[in-house]
Amino acid sequence: MSVNAVTHLNFRGDARAALTFYQSVFGGDVITITYEDAGNVQDPSEADQVMWGQVASGGGFRVMAYDVPSHLPWNQGENAFFISLRGETAEEVTAYWGKLSGGATVLRPLGPAQWAPLYGMLKDRFGVTWVVDVVSGYDAS
Structure with missing residues (x-):
């Protein structure tokens, strides 16, 4: 059995752009599932935002990200990670x-x-x- 720890980044509307950027740096594949794709739209203006996303490269790089919905608190913080x-x-x-x-x-x-x-x-x-x-x-x- 093996276990991997993957960094999961939380954004407010920037997850897709961030994942695309990280793919341009590290290569690999981007996968995104929107709130609409998952049938979990609570605010129509957020339907196309990322509910779950990942970049994974053959070299071992992985990062996950999502857009925190507006009904939940979110603060990017300072030096949080x-x-x-x-x-x-x-x-x-x-x-x-x-x-x-x-x-x-x-x-x-x-x-x-x-x-x-x-x-x-x-x-x-x-x-x-x-x-x-x-x-x-x-x-x-």
């Missing part, structure tokens, strides 16, 4: 960084860090904070 994107090579990480950084606010530029050959942090154009680094062994000496 980060998505940690860890790659095995500088080339791989740098390529993803370049794509994610379009329209983003760079919180820490991608560069060497004490704990990793490359590390950076940005808040993408959807307000999601990404922590990006190259996986390296820990040396406590």
Whole structure:
């Protein structure tokens, strides 16, 4: 048996655009089910919003998202979560960084860090904070 933890992002009307953007960065397939598709329309203006969506790539990237309906509370919060994107090579990480950084606010530029050959942090154009680094062994000496 295996278990996977998948980040599930909550939006207010931006889930489809966010999933499309993440697909442009990581590749893979986007699946979306709208409230109308699921027969769960409570507000006609939200019928085409995403009730469940996912991007899944062959490289192992997965993220899920949905649009929180207007009758439920939603607050994007501040620093409520980060998505940690860890790659095995500088080339791989740098390529993803370049794509994610379009329209983003760079919180820490991608560069060497004490704990990793490359590390950076940005808040993408959807307000999601990404922590990006190259996986390296820990040396406590």
